Amino acid sequence: MRWLKVGALLVVVGFLLGAAAWMHPFGLPWASDMDDYFIANAQGEAAANNVVTSVVFDYRGFDTLGEATVLLCAVVGVALMLRRITR
Numbered sequence: 001m002r003w004l005k006v007g008a009l010l011v012v013v014g015f016l017l018g019a020a021a022w023m024h025p026f027g028l029p030w031a032s033d034m035d036d037y038f039i040a041n042a043q044g045e046a047a048a049n050n051v052v053t054s055v056v057f058d059y060r061g062f063d064t065l066g067e068a069t070v071l072l073c074a075v076v077g078v079a080l081m082l083r084r085i086t087r
Contacts (some may be wrong), residue, residue, distance in 0.1 A: 029035060038051055038059070046054035056064055 011057040024030065038055055042051045043049060046058035048054035048058065
């Protein structure tokens with residue numbers, strides 16, 4: 001039984017080391033075409049000085065609205081589950 005635990009530990013450690021070796025370097029994107037487009041056109045198309053703001057509210061506005069709706073439904077659901085029943 002002890003050898004099974006040691007073997008499992010070695011497999012997990014080997015997997016983690018392999019994943020770390022194959023990891024992409026931080027700060028170097030695979031493809032930066034979309035990033036370059038946003039940086040070049042955010043102020044002109046969205047009339048926002050902040051690129052992050054223009055991406056969140058203008059380019060991905062419906063996605064942000066959907067995320068806010070899901071968050072609201074989750075909060076309402078938890079509030080309904082935790083409310084006190086007064087009868």
